[in-house]
Amino acid sequence: MTKHSQAARRLKVLWDDLRAGDPGAVHAARKLTRRAQAELRVAEAGRQTERAWRDLRRAAAPLRDHDVAGGHLREALTELGVPADTLAYFDRTWAERRAALLAGTVWPGRPRGFDLASGWKGRARRLARQDGRKLQDSGEVALASHEAELWHAWRKRLKRYRYTLDLLGEVPAVVTDTLEALGRFQDAEVVLGLLHADPELLRYERARLIAREEVARHAAQRQVRELFPALAAQLTAPD
Template identity: 45%
Template sequence: MSSTVRHQRHLRDQAQAGDPLALHELRKLARRMTSQLRVLGAPGRVRRAWRDLRRAAGPLRDHDVTGPLIDRALQAVGVPADARTALRARWAARRQDLTAQLHLPDLPPPWPLRRVKRRRWKRARRRAWRDVRAAVPSRDGRTGAEAWHAWRRTLKAYRAVLELRADAPAGLRTLLEILGQLQDAEVLRGAARHPDLAPYRPALQAFALRVRREARHAAWAAWQTLESD
């Protein structure tokens, strides 16, 4: 058994046990494998197996991301420490329930991640870049959250294709980090509707909207830099 397969199995087992870092790494791995296996010509059943693994890890991983987001936002809007502590305790109890419900599929059958031929890689890179450009959100101010999220997905797929033969450029990594902050703001807006957060909902919504506005502005600047490189 290759060291890569052993690592993947270990990661999957740790994630199944509820380890937060393993869940995060497993979802990143599954997303990257889905994009790269498409370039390498793997069968659809193999790509779908990685997709199903990523989706199964989603609810618990999303819970892990949302808790700290809420806590930082509550602190930023001036919620007292004792109230934040009580909310963290309820969030931890909910995590126990989600961990008990977690069932990750087995790892997909191994598929050789051979070094893709340069010509094929260049074609895949051009297609992925066209997808990125086609998904760029409108700048009219009326673009919804899903369009931004879809753009982020195409950028992640583009990065995965690049990493088959080269490192992703710094500008791409910067843009993805900014879009991650934007996604966090949208997650916070949704989380603010939870009944436990009702007393703080207006402040949290205003905070999230401010973060979203700043992140969108920064994303446009980062995109202009990346596009011109």
């Protein structure tokens, strides 16, 4: 029995808002590209459709990263008790940076809809089993390393596993909890990258902001390590 792609259907509703740069639509579209990645593995949509979804994910990434980083920075500035005029200045300059990013964004054409071919559930179960074994091994490697790229690559593969499970009906809490912690780790990496790359960005608060994100990064890593035994049991569990 075939099934029509949920990602493509939902994207159609978001499309105009996405192209206008609406933050909520950008966030939702990024998530849909990850769902589509899982769906495409059990579909017969062709490489052109796969490339279209990949291109959309890459186009939306800078705006989404900017929005996430801005949220963390503003929250930090509020916690640090900066004056109201500093917050106002941040809001104005961050909005200007976003407007420039949006102006430079080249949106690809909207990816076409596709069907999950007959037998997709069986393929999804097999892929989830294969993913689980590989994710346990790559997770052990990432958690033993201080290389952020290894953590980021593992997070991307775990996302795909999460959406494959979602296709089949239910995602265990340990998977979503681990992804949430990995997401905070990656957000800290993005914010730290911005602060280190631009010494003039919030220069009077820069040292305290860097310290806060370093704390957040280490806390997220600690949480992932604490969750990993339960996650590993899920990844290697029989159907």
